[in-house]
Amino acid sequence: MLKNILINIGIILILMLSFQNKAEDYNDARILANRGKILPLETILSRLYKLEKGNVIEVELEEKNALLIYEIELLTTKGIVYKYIFNAQTGELIKHKVDE
Numbered sequence: 001m002l003k004n005i006l007i008n009i010g011i012i013l014i015l016m017l018s019f020q021n022k023a024e025d026y027n028d029a030r031i032l033a034n035r036g037k038i039l040p041l042e043t044i045l046s047r048l049y050k051l052e053k054g055n056v057i058e059v060e061l062e063e064k065n066a067l068l069i070y071e072i073e074l075l076t077t078k079g080i081v082y083k084y085i086f087n088a089q090t091g092e093l094i095k096h097k098v099d100e
Helices: 002-034 041-051
Strands: 054-064 067-076 081-087 093-098
Touching: 002 054, 041 054, 041 067, 041 081, 041 093
Parallel strands: none
Antiparallel strands: 054 067, 067 081, 081 093
């Protein structure tokens, strides 16, 4: 019983930290967009929807090789999940592929 309670407490703490990190990520992205360092996500999504119709299932703002990128997973109307990678500063599509 005590073991289950400790496991549940651990899960709750992990979820809380995950939510806090996501909130911090959102705030960081908003600050960067407001400062003109990156394009707003809405701009990137507008470009994405011109390429492919579907539902966004995940968005990440990451730094790779000193470049800020948006990684977006999209579930297409055909049921295929694609990963799109955009340059967060210019909005240029860097790469897209079927997500495995």
